[in-house]
Amino acid sequence: MVPEDRTTMVSEDCTTSPAQFGTVDASADPGGLIRFLDAANAVSGLRAAKDALMEQLALGRARAALDVGCGAGGDMAEMARLMPDGTHVSGVDASETMIAEAQRRTASLGTRVRLRVGDAAGLPYDDQEFDACRAATVLQHVPDPARVLSEMARVTRPGGRVGVLEFDQETLFIDHPDPETTRIIVDTFASAMVQGHIGRQLPRLFRAAGLTDVSVTPRVILGNAQFLQTLLQDHVARLKGQGLLTGQRATQWWTELKTRAQAGDFAGGVIVFVVTASRPERGQGRIEARRP
Secondary structure, three states, rough: OOOOOOOOOOOOOOOOOOHHHHHHHOOOOHHHHHHHHHHHOOOOHHHHHHHHHHHOOOOOOOOOEEEEEEOOOOHHHHHHHOOOOOOOOEEEEEOOOHHHHHOOOOOOHHEEOOOOOOOOOOOOOOOEEEEEEEEOOOOOHOOOOOHHHHHHEEEEEEEEEEEEEEEEEEEEEEEEOOHHHHHHHHHHHHOOOOOOHHHHHHHHHHHOOOOOOEEEEEEEEEHHHHHHHHHHHHHHHHHHHHHOOOOHHHHHHHHHHHHHHOOOOOEEEEEEEEEEOOOOOOOOOOOOOOOO
């Protein structure tokens, strides 16, 4: 989400959509998705949530850390800064486009950053390779989040930390003068995502992965009308295609949203969950090792 702009909204024909992050390299505009990430990372509320995740990972004691679904590498420099000298941060992402951008952005860190293309559901790393492992806004895009968490636990050393930051899209709220249309849009948005309800599921999934000392921190992230349109425009277009909204009704909804934003009266946001845990020390629990 970007700093508030009360006068400018993106055009309705913009194709950037968060639903495309599962298939970035096949997107018509991968650069637009990178800009979307940069805009989201600029939101103070999301930045504070990411800082809380970093703190709970105890990176100051980590010799090696992994960022799963590292995207354009925006958080890797901060991870490296928090870790002792002589340590390294690895990043893995399914997208070649994202890894290429991450390599460009982290080039000044040299060998402290190691990047590769790979599948979060089958991480290309050895068992117990990292002291800390994190993923931010990744599980909402994967078909099997339990498998990804199992992999994150597998590559973490006993006593190491695992952390995830995820939205729960069903908690999305918008103050809009047309509550009926707003309800149609908001109530269907979570189900349109691959894992629209993943935030609330994290504590259970962490325990199922064999992790212990699970900590759950929900935070409200406030957005603005411009970013909200970027987030929802593809979904609203689908609702029109499905006949759930008429074109006139959707256009009127956007117009009223813009009018409210220009008056400085917009309010909207969503809840994000920061969940962290520890891999049990040897003898205290069982984490599945990679099968040969």
